[in-house]
Amino acid sequence: MARGMVIIGAGECGGRAALALRDLGYDSPVTLVGDEPHLPYERPPLSKEAMASDAPEIKAIASDALLAEKSIRHIHSVQAVAIDRAAHTVRLSDGSVLSYDKLLLATGSTPRKLPMPGLGARCVYLRTFADALAIRGHLSAGSRIAIIGGGFIGLELAATSRKLGASVTVIEAQPRILMRGVPAEIAEIIHQAHVAEGVDILCGDGIASVADDGNEVRVKLAGGREISADLAIIGIGAVPVTGLAAEAGLMIDNGIAVDAELRSSDPDIFAAGDCCSFPLAVYGGRRVRLEAWRNAQEQGALAAKNMLGAGEAHAAVPWFWSDQYGLSLQIAGLSDEGKSTVRRDLGDGAFILFHLAGDGRLVAASGIGPGNAVARDIRLAEMLIGKHARPAPEALGSQAVKLKSLLAA
Amino acid sequence: MSDWVEACAADDIDEEDVMRFDHGGRTFAIYRSPDDEYFATDGLCSHEKVHLADGLVMDDIIECPKHNGRFNYKTGAARGAPVCVNLKTYPVKVDAGKVLVQIR
Numbered sequence: 001m002a003r004g005m006v007i008i009g010a011g012e013c014g015g016r017a018a019l020a021l022r023d024l025g026y027d028s029p030v031t032l033v034g035d036e037p038h039l040p041y042e043r044p045p046l047s048k049e050a051m052a053s054d055a056p057e058i059k060a061i062a063s064d065a066l067l068a069e070k071s072i073r074h075i076h077s078v079q080a081v082a083i084d085r086a087a088h089t090v091r092l093s094d095g096s097v098l099s100y101d102k103l104l105l106a107t108g109s110t111p112r113k114l115p116m117p118g119l120g121a122r123c124v125y126l127r128t129f130a131d132a133l134a135i136r137g138h139l140s141a142g143s144r145i146a147i148i149g150g151g152f153i154g155l156e157l158a159a160t161s162r163k164l165g166a167s168v169t170v171i172e173a174q175p176r177i178l179m180r181g182v183p184a185e186i187a188e189i190i191h192q193a194h195v196a197e198g199v200d201i202l203c204g205d206g207i208a209s210v211a212d213d214g215n216e217v218r219v220k221l222a223g224g225r226e227i228s229a230d231l232a233i234i235g236i237g238a239v240p241v242t243g244l245a246a247e248a249g250l251m252i253d254n255g256i257a258v259d260a261e262l263r264s265s266d267p268d269i270f271a272a273g274d275c276c277s278f279p280l281a282v283y284g285g286r287r288v289r290l291e292a293w294r295n296a297q298e299q300g301a302l303a304a305k306n307m308l309g310a311g312e313a314h315a316a317v318p319w320f321w322s323d324q325y326g327l328s329l330q331i332a333g334l335s336d337e338g339k340s341t342v343r344r345d346l347g348d349g350a351f352i353l354f355h356l357a358g359d360g361r362l363v364a365a366s367g368i369g370p371g372n373a374v375a376r377d378i379r380l381a382e383m384l385i386g387k388h389a390r391p392a393p394e395a396l397g398s399q400a401v402k403l404k405s406l407l408a409a
Numbered sequence: 410m411s412d413w414v415e416a417c418a419a420d421d422i423d424e425e426d427v428m429r430f431d432h433g434g435r436t437f438a439i440y441r442s443p444d445d446e447y448f449a450t451d452g453l454c455s456h457e458k459v460h461l462a463d464g465l466v467m468d469d470i471i472e473c474p475k476h477n478g479r480f481n482y483k484t485g486a487a488r489g490a491p492v493c494v495n496l497k498t499y500p501v502k503v504d505a506g507k508v509l510v511q512i513r
Contacts, residue, residue, distance in 0.1 A: 016490055019490070042491075061491075293476075294476070294477065297490060297491065301490070319477075321475070371460075371463065372459065372460065372464075372474035372475060375463050375474030375475065376463060376465045376474060379464075379465045379472060379474075379477075380465065404425070
């Protein structure tokens with residue numbers, strides 16, 4: 001009898017993988033193990049406008065009824081503590097042991113900790129719904145929020161905090177916000193939007209000390225400025241959760257190292273989503289690790305296929321989005337692959353920067369604008385990137401040329 | 410009672426494209442297929458209430474501009490994660506160069 005499939009991590013990736021196994025017709029046991037008390041849920045809303053509501057709710061990926069209908073066993077509020085690769089078993093924190101034919105590690109990532117003394121209960125990170133609720137409890141008119149880190153989590157939380165009337169200071173050690181992965185021209189638009197909404201953004205100044213006395217947090221910057229806040233939210237990146245894999249002797253390389261089919265150094269163990277590094281085919285196999293919702297979803301589904309023996313290589317182009325105030329940013333591909341850029345204006349202040357490699361190949365596109373103004377063209381750019389297209393720069397830059405026409409070329 | 414409502418001129422929409430149409434406090438998406446037929450669905454994605462008319466039409470599929478939820482706009486059928494709820498569709502006819510939608 002089949003032992004079945006075990007998935008560790010019940011987030012976007014693990015949840016999608018479990019559903020995909022059933023959609024693919026797999027009929028032996030599927031067990032989904034998560035350390036949170038909730039159904040698998042979507043994390044992107046945790047930093048966005050949805051959290052501004054009076055009673056934020058979980059956006060579940062699957063209801064209890066659906067999990068029951070699909071015969072997916074969801075074990076919640078427990079951690080996987082050890083893998084016995086020879087026996088094909090996983091031991092859980094409640095003492096139980098699960099047997100597997102194939103194991104999927106979808107353990108995700110965890111916020112990078114600020115390596116500094118003085119942090120207390122008013123210094124928080126955001127990863128889970130519980131974290132988001134705790135933050136929400138501090139957001140109100142007149143509350144003072146210090147956000148450490150001018151990345152996406154921090155900036156989205158800044159926008160949500162402003163919506164609720166809190167006063168917000170964003171502290172970024174780098175010379176500008178969104179240094180990682182976002183072109184300066186687009187970061188500047190986002191910066192100005194925050195300033196217009198009353199956010200104080202301090203760039204290029206490191207943190208000298210943090211003191212949390214339980215009533216307030218005082219953040220001292222290297223340049224001498226001091227910020228007092230009711231809550232300090234730290235958003236300085238994320239690190240992959242690899243402890244379980246590392247202890248089991250799996251190869252780790254900025255995440256659980258997997259091949260193009262998402263298989264780890266043990267052929268019966270797969271890894272997908274934020275926790276893994278994988279060869280990105282579109283850039284000739286460059287090894288990357290992505291912390292992105294769509295990647296988690298796509299890799300969860302692909303891992304499910306390959307656990308069933310499909311042997312399908314990952315071929316997707318990375319895609320990412322962020323919403324702040326009325327602005328939406330979308331990025332297809334990794335812009336650091338580009339050597340030159342071409343700008344295409346779409347009207348209403350919306351524009352896309354196309355990033356071209358030295359040989360003229362389109363390798364990434366970064367767009368920003370009101371609402372979903374850039375969505376359609378970013379999607380077309382994503383397809384062009386996937387096809388290794390070399391569109392003429394003049395065509396990319398001209399609104400008169402439809403991007404869809406370049407796809408056919 | 411079901412009324413035929415004028416949504417737009419037939420040539421307001423390119424082939425293999427989509428346009429938003431608001432009427433009576435509701436929002437719809439009107440499609441023109443690559444083989445020059447017209448279709449209509451509810452205007453908002455069933456996943457997160459995003460206007461589908463900002464999305465991309467490829468063949469008989471509309472992709473949500475936000476999270477790549479896919480629907481067959483001819484039938485309204487959801488085509489995989491993250492969408493699982495189908496779109497409602499509406500009868501469409503073209504008369505004297507106008508696109509008319511039967512709103513129920």
